[in-house]
Amino acid sequence: MNMDNATTKDRFSFIRKTPLSLHNPVVALLLCLASFFATSFNAMAQTTYTFAVVPQFEQRKLFAIWKPIVDEVAQRSGLSLKLVATLSVPEFEHGIGQGAFDFVYANPYHIMKVSSSQGYIPLVRDSAPLRGILVVRKDSPIHSPAELDGKTVAFPSPNAIGASLLMRADLARLFKATVKPLYVKTHSSVYLHVVNGLASAGGGVEKTLQEQDPSIRDALKVLYTTREMASHPIAAHPRVPKEVREKLRSALLEFGATREGREMLAKVPMEQVVSTSIDDYAAMRTWGLESLWVDE
Structure with a gap:
């Protein structure tokens, strides 16, 4: 009995004194797996996705509207999102x-x-269509877009779809008006230029006009409205994994269905969030806008 006990003690003593060897295949495999999962976890935890918003408003107002939305969607989706303006x-x-x-x-x-070239994938959009508008001061003597021939018209940028691109196409093709474009960076600046008499008219969209201060909005009247189109999408670059894209889409749809979400998204404005795809925008290819696009 004593010899058996001694033998057992010696065995355990040997195990305690023998270090785990990295050459042991089982130990090496466990270490490799631990390293792999730690690296994968850290990579997922550290992945931050940029979320950029077209500067439809001046930067401070844009952050005030979009930052709470992006933060809420990040929390609901479990993604790390960084707002870029x-x-x-x-x-x-x-x-x-x-x-x-x-x-x-x-x-x-x-x-x-x-x-x-980039293949951005539309995920969600507002259910309400987008329409470009041409505004003048309420006391303006201009009653038809044709009367703007030779006059200065403010636009946010050459390529803003409803406010500029389609609007300039309609002015030239439907009303035979050759205008002097003045690009002023944002929709808000367009409306201010018109109100202050710095431009005879300005291109915008219905949604951004409604977001203006009443003192600006009430000083303007809509002279012309373009055909409608599917609204601005929130889209993802194809390098973003599909499961991540779908997490964002689901979070936006869920958030948009809540009272708090509707109130916050209405400031974009995005009244009712619906799922979308590239097919909703295919008709734009037939509008002949390519010749008016300006590469800057």
């Missing part, structure tokens, strides 16, 4: 053309234009 529409367009942003809220025609 460029200083101008051309700067934003350049970023999309380079595929610089993971998620974007953008001009639908620009999404179509870079579809072959």
Whole structure:
């Protein structure tokens, strides 16, 4: 009995004194698996996706509207999202053309234009259609877009789909009006230029006009409205994994169905969030807008 006990003690003593060897295949495998899962976990935890928004408002107002939305969607989806706001529409367009942003809220025609090079995938949009509007001061003597021939008209940028691109096409083709375009960076600046008499008219969209201060909005009247189109989408670059794209889509749809979500998204404005795809924008390819696009 004593010999057995001694033998047992010796065995355990040997085990305690023998270090785990990295050459042991089982130990090596366990270490490799631990390293793999730790690396994968850290990679997922550290992945932050950029969420860029077309500068439809001046930057401070844009952050005030979009930052709470992005933060809420990040919390609901479990994703790490960083809001990005460029200083101008051309700067934003350049970023999309380079595929610089993971998620974007953008001009639908620009999404179509870079579809072959970047392939942004529309996820959600507002159910309400987008229409461009041409505004003048309420006391303006101009009663038809044709009367703007030779006059200065303010636009946010050359390529804003409803406010500028389609509007300039309609002025030239439907009303034979050759205008002097003045590009002023944002929709809000367009309306201010018209109210202050710095432009005879201005291009915008119904949604952004409704977001203006009443003192600006009530000083303007809509002279002309374009055909309707599917609203600006929130889209994802194809490098974003499909499961991540779908998490964002689901979070936006769920958030948009809540009272708090509707109130916050109405400021975009996005009244009712619905799922979308590139097919909703295909008709734009037939509108002959390519010749009016300006690469900046």
